[in-house]
Amino acid sequence: xxxxxxxxxxxxxxxxxxxxxxxxxxxxxxxxxxxxxxxxxxxxxxxxxxxxxxxxxxxxxxxxxxxxxxxxxxxxxxxxxxxxxxxxxxxxxxxxxxxxxxxxxxxxxxxxxxxxxxxxxxxxxxxxxxxxxxxxxxxxxxxxxxxxxxxxxxxxxxxxxxxxxxxxxxxxxxxxx
Amino acid sequence: xxxxxxxxxxxxxxxxxxxxxxxxxxxxxxxxxxxxxxxxxxxxxxxxxxxxxxxxxxxxxxxxxxxxxxxxxxxxxxxxxxxxxxxxxxxxxxxxxxxxxxxxxxxxxxxxxxxxxxxxxxxxxxxxxxxxxxxxxxxxxxxxxxxxxxxxxxxxxxxxxxxxxxxxxxxxxxxxxxxxxxxxxxxxxxxxxxxxxxxxxxxxxxxxxxxxxxxxxxxxxxxxxxxxxxxxxxxxxxxxxxxxxxxxxxxxxxxxxxxxxxxxxxxxxxxxxxxxxxxxxxxxxxxxxxxxxxxxxxxxxxxxxxxxxxxxxxxxxxxxxxxxxxxxxxxxxxxxxxxxxxxxxxxxxxxxxxxxxxxxxxxxxxxxxxxxxxxxxxxxxxxxxxxxxxxxxxxxxxxxxxxxxxxxxxxxxxxxxxxxxxxxxxxxxxxxxxxxxxxxxxxxxxxxxxxxxxxxxxxxxxxxxxxxxxxxxxxxxxxxxxxxxxxxxxxxxxxxxxxxxxxxxxxxxxxxxxxxxxxxxxxxxxxxxxxxxxxxxxxxxxxxxxxxxxxxxxxxxxxxxxxxxxxxxxxxxxxxxxxxxxxxxxxxxxxxxxxxxxxxxxxxxxxxxxxxxxxxxxxxxxxxxxxxxxxxxxxxxxxxxxxxxxxxxxxxxxxxxxxxxxxxxxxxxxxxxxxxxxxxxxxxxxxxxxxxxxxxxxxxxxxxxxxxxxxxxxxxxxxxxxxxxxxxxxxxxxxxxxxxxxxxx
Numbered sequence: 001x002x003x004x005x006x007x008x009x010x011x012x013x014x015x016x017x018x019x020x021x022x023x024x025x026x027x028x029x030x031x032x033x034x035x036x037x038x039x040x041x042x043x044x045x046x047x048x049x050x051x052x053x054x055x056x057x058x059x060x061x062x063x064x065x066x067x068x069x070x071x072x073x074x075x076x077x078x079x080x081x082x083x084x085x086x087x088x089x090x091x092x093x094x095x096x097x098x099x100x101x102x103x104x105x106x107x108x109x110x111x112x113x114x115x116x117x118x119x120x121x122x123x124x125x126x127x128x129x130x131x132x133x134x135x136x137x138x139x140x141x142x143x144x145x146x147x148x149x150x151x152x153x154x155x156x157x158x159x160x161x162x163x164x165x166x167x168x169x170x171x172x173x174x175x176x177x
Numbered sequence: 178x179x180x181x182x183x184x185x186x187x188x189x190x191x192x193x194x195x196x197x198x199x200x201x202x203x204x205x206x207x208x209x210x211x212x213x214x215x216x217x218x219x220x221x222x223x224x225x226x227x228x229x230x231x232x233x234x235x236x237x238x239x240x241x242x243x244x245x246x247x248x249x250x251x252x253x254x255x256x257x258x259x260x261x262x263x264x265x266x267x268x269x270x271x272x273x274x275x276x277x278x279x280x281x282x283x284x285x286x287x288x289x290x291x292x293x294x295x296x297x298x299x300x301x302x303x304x305x306x307x308x309x310x311x312x313x314x315x316x317x318x319x320x321x322x323x324x325x326x327x328x329x330x331x332x333x334x335x336x337x338x339x340x341x342x343x344x345x346x347x348x349x350x351x352x353x354x355x356x357x358x359x360x361x362x363x364x365x366x367x368x369x370x371x372x373x374x375x376x377x378x379x380x381x382x383x384x385x386x387x388x389x390x391x392x393x394x395x396x397x398x399x400x401x402x403x404x405x406x407x408x409x410x411x412x413x414x415x416x417x418x419x420x421x422x423x424x425x426x427x428x429x430x431x432x433x434x435x436x437x438x439x440x441x442x443x444x445x446x447x448x449x450x451x452x453x454x455x456x457x458x459x460x461x462x463x464x465x466x467x468x469x470x471x472x473x474x475x476x477x478x479x480x481x482x483x484x485x486x487x488x489x490x491x492x493x494x495x496x497x498x499x500x501x502x503x504x505x506x507x508x509x510x511x512x513x514x515x516x517x518x519x520x521x522x523x524x525x526x527x528x529x530x531x532x533x534x535x536x537x538x539x540x541x542x543x544x545x546x547x548x549x550x551x552x553x554x555x556x557x558x559x560x561x562x563x564x565x566x567x568x569x570x571x572x573x574x575x576x577x578x579x580x581x582x583x584x585x586x587x588x589x590x591x592x593x594x595x596x597x598x599x600x601x602x603x604x605x606x607x608x609x610x611x612x613x614x615x616x617x618x619x620x621x622x623x624x625x626x627x628x629x630x631x632x633x634x635x636x637x638x639x640x641x642x643x644x645x646x647x648x649x650x651x652x653x654x655x656x657x658x659x660x661x662x663x664x665x666x667x668x669x670x671x672x673x674x675x676x677x678x679x680x681x682x683x684x685x686x687x688x689x690x691x692x693x694x695x696x697x698x699x700x701x702x703x704x705x706x707x708x709x710x711x712x713x714x715x716x717x718x719x720x721x722x723x724x725x726x727x728x729x730x731x732x733x734x735x736x737x738x739x740x741x742x743x744x745x746x747x748x749x750x751x752x753x754x755x756x757x758x759x760x761x762x763x764x765x766x767x768x769x770x771x772x773x774x775x776x777x778x779x780x781x782x783x784x785x786x787x788x789x790x791x792x793x794x795x796x797x798x799x800x801x802x803x804x805x806x807x808x809x810x811x812x813x814x815x816x817x818x819x820x821x822x823x824x825x826x827x828x829x830x831x832x833x834x835x836x837x838x839x840x841x842x843x844x845x846x847x848x849x850x851x852x853x854x855x856x857x858x859x860x861x862x863x864x865x866x867x868x869x870x871x872x873x874x875x876x877x878x879x880x881x882x883x884x885x886x887x888x889x890x891x892x893x894x895x896x897x898x899x900x901x902x903x904x905x906x907x908x909x910x911x912x913x914x915x916x917x918x919x920x921x922x
Contacts, residue, residue, distance in 0.1 A: 013448060017447070017448075017451070073465045073466050073467050076465055076467075077379060077465075077467060090449075092225075092448055093448035093449040094448065095449055095453075100454075100456060100460060100462055101461065101462065102461065102462065102463060104462075104463070106408070106412050106460075106462055107412065107465065110405060110408050110409065110412065127434075127438065128434055128437050128438055128449065128453075129434030129435065129438060131434075132430065132431050132433060132434040133431075133434070143457075143461055144456060144457055144458070144460040144461050144462055145397060145454065145455045145456040145457050145460070146454075146455055147408065147452055147453065147454045147455070148437075148449055148452070148453040148454075148455075149451065149452060150447075150448070150449045150450065150451055150452075150453075151451050152451065153403060153404050153405040153451050153452070154403045154404070154451050155319050155367060155403060155404050156211065156214075156336065156339075156445075157319040157320045157323065157336065157338055157339070157341075158319070158343055158346060158363035158364075158366050158367055159207075159342060159343030159346070159363050160343070160363045161363075162363045162364055162367045164364075164367065164368075164371070165319065165367055165370075165371060165403070165404040165405055165406070166317065166371055166374065166375070166378070166404050166405035166406045166409055167404065167405025167408065167409075167451065167452065168405070
């Protein structure tokens with residue numbers, strides 16, 4: 001499957017899992033616009049240090065928007081929006097892969113009600129097994145592991161599908177070409 | 178109202194009966210709705226996996242290897258966990274595990290523990306021990322949160338509270354919490370639980386999770402969820418305890434890929450659940466002082482439990498249950514489970530088709546009495562991602578339970594039974610039903626008397642008292658002329674010159690022969706017109722009836738005789754055609770357990786056909802246009818409703834009927850149910866009559882929607898299905914009878 005088909009499949013499955021997805025050009029200005037729109041009028045925005053996206057892409061955003069990059073406990077537990085990057089995506093399942101390490105993505109993608117994740121579309125693979133293949137054999141295993149995130153948190157225990165349980169109720173994926 | 182906990186211990190048969198009644202009255206609607214949704218979603222999810230069969234084969238092999246080499250893998254895992262800086266403990270039983278975890282709590286002076294969903298923790302009854310030790314346990318999985326307040330045990334391996342409707346949950350929350358805010362919709366209930374539990378996550382001292390898969394090479398764990406509570410449990414508190422059965426261990430983290438691609442699609446029908454965490458604890462991730470206590474370093478404890486699993490591993494039958502990855506697919510595909518859920522079709526902890534083996538292995542055999550709700554319909558079999566033969570597990574449990582029965586009157590009865598029952602121990606009902614053919618021989622010699630007797634009310638009441646056959650159910654009538662007798666009359670006049678050179682042995686199954694010869698006659702007519710040299714075989718019991726009643730020895734003996742018999746015909750160049758699908762399924766599936774010679778089993782399997790399966794092969798290979806043999810215009814009505822027999826579907830022999838009928842120009846509506854619920858003798862038993870009729874409701878509705886008795890023709894291949902559908906007053910014929918009616922000649 002060629003790359004553009006993979007990206008199309010990813011967008012479809014991610015949306016079916018309950019995420020919103022947008023594709024943008026890889027530039028600081030365009031990323032700024034997207035992030036601002038996605039944050040809308042939320043306060044208390046926390047963000048993890050980018051590891052997989054070139055940090056220069058965030059320069060406008062960080063200059064203009066009040067974002068906390070090293071939140072303390074109070075900021076972490078009261079934040080409304082968390083922004084992280086992802087090291088990979090999976091087309092078959094509509095998943096983004098967040099690494100678990102000292103950059104706090106594990107918390108920032110979990111505690112706030114809205115999670116915005118930025119992913120380079122070239123890092124989307126086809127199936128979950130490809131993540132294991134690539135990230136174990138070629139790159140060193142992410143120090144403590146990673147999480148496949150496929151849509152916002154959800155439950156069917158209350159009689160119908162409800163999105164937003166203990167994890168975020170909104171997941172927004174920004175795909176950089 | 179009965180709380181399910183009161184009837185959780187079903188070693189007492191009265192409890193099973195009460196639990197079934199309670200489930201049918203209160204829980205059935207919610208269970209059916211939720212479980213049928215999972216089942217439907219499952220089909221569309223696995224339809225998207227192009228290498229599904231290969232994936233299952235691979236998963237099966239990985240599990241066989243892992244369980245075979247479990248001691249070595251456990252040793253490897255221990256050193257990996259310790260190398261990572263974690264603690265490893267292998268508890269021998271429930272008490273050992275609970276005591277150890279309590280010790281951890283006391284060591285860290287824990288006041289509050291947050292828990293993710295862990296059926297294993299239910300198995301060992303962990304919460305009781307921790308709470309008795311003065312520790313607050315907050316269940317954070319919504320279903321477990323609900324159960325914590327309702328005081329019930331789980332009713333499903335994956336969705337423990339699917340028996341609860343939203344209305345009941347709303348009522349429960351209002352009672353327990355007195356919230357002062359509206360709690361009606363799913364969203365309101367969920368938001369309430371989120372707010373209540375968020376505080377617990379932030380202040381908890383210890384987080385306890387299960388583990389879906391464990392890798393021996395890296396000491397990694399896979400954790401699968403959708404709510405986010407498990408992530409919170411392992412991320413926020415300084416101490417993480419993961420509790421799992423030893424069977425969860427796999428050789429390598431690379432193996433996770435295969436299982437994760439199967440688990441969610443099989444269980445809930447999602448490609449992946451919202452969060453699948455692949456962690457290698459203790460995490461090198463800073464702690465946050467949310468609870469204002471001292472910011473300790475992270476600690477990780479892996480607590481594995483044996484609790485009967487090593488014994489299961491050594492048991493020739495139960496060890497297959499250790500391959501289970503707890504997806505719940507077998508629960509969702511089961512018509513009986515759909516009707517009653519895990520509070521009836523389940524024990525103290527485990528439920529559904531796979532539940533009996535687990536309750537036996539981790540508890541005792543008597544707790545698996547609910548496995549009687551497994552009818553052997555086999556709809557769970559193609560859905561199991563690790564290809565466990567669930568019906569076989571339950572059939573052996575039935576045998577083992579039979580051996581523990583207190584027998585009344587059976588000794589009188591024994592003299593009336595065929596000799597291959599000499600070593601069987603079972604109650605009157607099972608001995609009767611398992612040897613049905615033997616009584617059918619006599620019943621059919623005096624059909625007028627036997628039919629009149631079984632319709633006589635006092636006789637029906639006696640049959641109910643002594644044989645447990647429900648008086649509500651009309652017993653099938655014996656024909657006054659068996660198929661064999663018909664054939665002897667027809668035989669010579671029908672034989673044409675064989676155009677195709679093909680030779681078919683029509684197996685004279687006992688159901689067609691004694692109860693329903695019309696479909697056999699139809700087969701003879703149709704095959705004859707197609708130029709096939711057809712011979713009717715001898716009437717020999719195939720063992721299905723015995724197997725269904727747990728009479729394994731008798732079933733095995735019958736299988737040996739049949740296989741020899743069939744082999745003789747195959748050697749002479751005959752193909753075997755079998756009309757009754759439950760008998761064909763014996764030859765193609767169940768016999769593998771009885772025939773030691775694998776090549777012989779495969780030979781029988783490859784030469785046995787369902788009639789339409791054979792016709793399809795014939796039409797293609799001989800290049801015959803079916804419209805030259807059959808003329809649809811001979812019937813005025815072309816609207817058909819076709820119900821596929823459960824076991825027939827599983828062996829891949831159902832679609833051919835639909836294909837041919839459609840090719841001939843019929844408008845075919847097909848049933849969308851897993852099983853009609855009659856399942857041989859199951860629906861006749863007084864203990865299960867109501868479940869059987871509840872199972873049939875969906876099918877009846879679908880037939881009624883398709884048409885009235887006068888404007889739709891209902892077709893079914895299995896005799897059980899015909900009997901069940903007849904309960905709604907529609908006529909049912911075998912598709913072969915339809916073909917015979919429209920033969921051109």
